[in-house]
Amino acid sequence: MTNKKLALFALKVITVIAIAAIVSSFIFENNEEGFRIQIRWSAKIAALIFSVTFATSDLHYFLNNNTTKFLLKNRPYIGFTFGLVHLYHLLTLIYLQYTFHPVFTLAKKSSLLGGGLAYIFLVLMMITTFPSIRNKLDPKNWKALHTMGSFWIWIIFFRSYFNNVVEKERYYFVFGVVVLAFAVRVGKQIKDSKLKIQNSKFKIKD
Numbered sequence: 001m002t003n004k005k006l007a008l009f010a011l012k013v014i015t016v017i018a019i020a021a022i023v024s025s026f027i028f029e030n031n032e033e034g035f036r037i038q039i040r041w042s043a044k045i046a047a048l049i050f051s052v053t054f055a056t057s058d059l060h061y062f063l064n065n066n067t068t069k070f071l072l073k074n075r076p077y078i079g080f081t082f083g084l085v086h087l088y089h090l091l092t093l094i095y096l097q098y099t100f101h102p103v104f105t106l107a108k109k110s111s112l113l114g115g116g117l118a119y120i121f122l123v124l125m126m127i128t129t130f131p132s133i134r135n136k137l138d139p140k141n142w143k144a145l146h147t148m149g150s151f152w153i154w155i156i157f158f159r160s161y162f163n164n165v166v167e168k169e170r171y172y173f174v175f176g177v178v179v180l181a182f183a184v185r186v187g188k189q190i191k192d193s194k195l196k197i198q199n200s201k202f203k204i205k206d
Contacts, residue, residue, distance in 0.1 A: 032100035051181035121149030
């Protein structure tokens with residue numbers, strides 16, 4: 001992957017998002033409900049793409065097939081797609097705030113802080129996906145940023161869709177995928193821990 005390839009890929013994704021936004025505005029009309037539909041769907045699509053990115057390496061560990069190899073190879077592009085879709089979600093919220101409904105004004109401060117931090121992580125992770133910038137960072141710092149950022153974003157998605165499932169009884173599928181992605185990562189950690197314990201026992205016997 002090069003800077004040019006990633007930039008061209010981002011441009012293609014932005015074009016697709018723009019076309020989808022234009023089409024949806026014609027279908028749902030340029031009113032509050034139409035934008036709320038775009039907000040809901042952009043969030044759901046972002047959550048699903050994120051879940052794939054979040055669990056890709058761990059899925060490959062367990063399955064190790066052509067599909068997981070493809071996902072692992074293209075993980076930076078998939079992650080960048082998630083970032084662009086989720087930024088579009090933010091733009092629709094901003095438009096809603098200043099045109100139809102003061103969504104940010106009415107939101108809890110804790111929600112604004114948590115979501116704001118998630119977007120800060122998101123932008124930093126997208127920027128450091130470019131090879132020229134990644135190469136300037138210490139590998140440990142890069143990994144720490146992407147690990148903390150991805151887990152924080154997962155927490156935000158989990159909290160959001162958990163509330164929807166419990167309070168409004170909807171979005172069960174998206175919530176299930178988000179939880180499954182986390183379960184796969186935890187499963188990988190548990191298996192690694194067991195292997196380390198087994199290896200340490202063998203060393204003691206030797």
